[in-house]
Amino acid sequence: MEERLPKLKKTFYSVIVKRCLDVILSGFALVLLSPFFLIIAILEIIFHGKPVLYCQKRTGQNGIIFNIYKFRSMTNEVDENGELLAGNLRLTKFGKLLRKTSIDELPELFCIFKGDMSIIGPRPLLPHYTELYSKRHRGRLLIRPGLTCPWIKKTKNERKYSKYTWGTQFENDIWYVENVSFFVDIKMIFAIIKEVLVPRSDRVDDTREEFNGRNLWE
Secondary structure, three states: OOOOOOOOOOOHHHHHHHHHHHHHHHHHHHHHHHHHHHHHHHHHHHHOOOOOEEEEEEEOHHHOEEEEEEEOOEOOOEOOOOOEOOHHHHEOHHHHHHHHOOHHHOOHHHHHHHOOOEEEOOOOOOHHHHHHOOOOHHHHHHOOOEEEOOOOOOOHHHHHHHOOOHHHHHHHHHHHHHHOOHHHHHHHHHHHHHHHHOOOHHHOOOOOOOOOOOOOOO
């Protein structure tokens, strides 16, 4: 059976208003949070050293590669051969706190203001994942990636059970691409606020395997 290819829901909101809101809200947040950013930067230097930010290539809208920024949650400790230690050995207590509260992702506001990302949208993934997508799941690249992903369709229990399943994530992304609207985004913005206020242990203990094109539902 041939895959149903998704189509972006093009409306005045998705084409014009959404981007305007991204600029206004991210710009306001950057100004408002600038003292907090300074405090976190100082703590980063104390606990993790320099640089303060972690930079990595990600895939954005239409497959365009961009740099994503996060506060670091690990040190740069190396072994006797000069190789970086395993991530679980470099993850600090301060880093765990940043991950639990999603504070580590706040620098992505710069990416939103710049236009590489949106507040709401599919999470940006590593570039080498793109060639592993099915034709249908390539549809998640029709829209700017987001600070938070669209889990709108899932109940709390379903989300808890399937949050590490690539297939569930991609299908929710496709659903968002086809149903993007002001009301959906408002609902997700409230979800972001809750995400920051309520600690998330799952982000510290994420054991999901790297996507390889075959482990969609594993």
